[in-house]
Amino acid sequence: MAAPNLSPALRAPASSRAHPKAKPGYGKRSVPKQRHDGEGDFMLLPERERHIAGYVDALPEGAAMDIKSLARSQPLYGQMAVGSALRALGVAGHLRHVRCLSGEGDQVRWVTRTFWSRTAHDNEWWTAFLAAEEHDSVPQEATGTVAPALGEAPEPEPALVPARPPALVVxxxxxxxxxxxxxxxxxxxxxxxxxxxxxxxxxxxxxxxxxxxxxxxxxxxxxxxxxxxxxxxxxxxxxxxxxxxxxxxxxxxxxxxxKLPPRLPATTPTTQATPVRRLMVECTECGAPGRPEAFRDGLCRPCRETGPA
Structure with missing residues (x-):
């Protein structure tokens, strides 16, 4: 095994294209209470991951975090390399892809955000942070409403399979x-x-x-x-x-x-309060949603078992 490169995080070279901002509700979200200088946090990463980490760390809040935007806006790595780097950064504890329920009443939709930390954290820290993030995102008026029960299984499946799989067609x-x-x-x-x-x-x-x-x-x-x-x-x-x-x-x-998402039930008052499910972690490799505690290193069980393609 090669010795790790201990040089500071590579600063992403300037690109001729300005990095795009994600649509409202999407994009980069930095975790709170971070140090101002994150170079030392990326020292033990391989060169490619250090470069992508330095580039992402410098992006403003709400910047687009999809693979295509990241590959287009920095000149060194293409889409496949960026995708592999993001997976590695998730395993290292720097990021989590998350689906959040945004809006109220009949005007709700699922949006995808990437929570970023220049300091690497373990799975327990991320689980606690995302649980607190979900709790803080529930408005007072949401108590007592029926919520979508997306991903209640202890382990996320790689896709939301319908009750009757479609027949194969020749x-x-x-x-x-x-x-x-x-x-x-x-x-x-x-x-x-x-x-x-x-x-x-x-x-x-x-x-x-x-x-x-x-x-x-x-x-x-x-x-x-x-x-x-x-x-x-x-x-x-x-x-x-x-x-x-x-x-x-x-x-x-x-x-x-x-991957057909669940149908959101109409918001109706009930006599018994029902917890509102507003946040699901998304597998960094395949995009399958699930509860935060069901993921390790940002990966669902099937992707952890099979490893990178």
Whole structure:
């Protein structure tokens, strides 16, 4: 095993592109009570991780933390390298990806945030911090409301599998399915169709044709009916992609079924107070959600057992 490089954290070289800010509710969130100078905290990391850590540490609050934005805004590493570095930084205790329920009443949605600490912390610290963060995010008027029971199992699964998994479809059936689906006229797409059409621009591995988008539109529309927006849908479909995707249509179709979020019940008063579930940790590797205590080093059990791809 090579000896660790003990030089200070590398300062990210200037980029010709300004780093984008995430949409409201998303992006970087620094944990409180951090020292002003974090160089010493990254000394034992490998060179790539030190570089990405130094770059992320210098970003302002609310900066975009998705892999594509980070790869585009710093010149040394591409998307696959950035994704691997973020996973390593999660294992090292510097970050956690978290899904938070934002909004009140009927105007609620799940947003993805990345909590960042220039000082590495162990799993127990992160579990306690996220539990306190969730408690502080619950408004007084939320007491006594029915909340979504997302991820109540002791260990998160790699995806939210429906009660009846979709049957595998042979290529001839998929061709017929796409051929029979109506294609939206140009200039009049639904939000679901538009979100699917933009997948290929977000990540070329998921480029879909117009017929593909029309065939998958109804499945994507069900996500919107359950309170998520296009950004959430795009993140769920593109998180943790393999190095290559042989069939973008089949891959997206499977994820639309497997990761379908729960339907949020209407907010109604009850005679017995029900805890509001407003925060779920997201696996740094595959994006599966779960309770904070079910994760170790920011990873769900399947990803811990299989290791990096």
């Amino acid at each position: 290529p001839q059936q998929r061709t017929a399915e796409r051929a029979s689906a109506p294609v939206h006229p140009v200039g009049d797409p639904s939000p679901a169709f538009a979100a699917l059409a933009r997948l290929g621009r977000t990540d070329s591995r998921l480029a879909l044709s117009a017929a593909d988008c029309a065939a998958l539109e109804q499945a994507a529309a069900e996500w919107f009916a359950r309170g998520v927006d296009a950004d959430y849908l795009t993140h769920a479909l593109t998180a943790g992609l393999p190095a290559s995707v042989d069939s973008p249509f089949g891959f997206v179709r499977r994820r639309l079924h497997d």
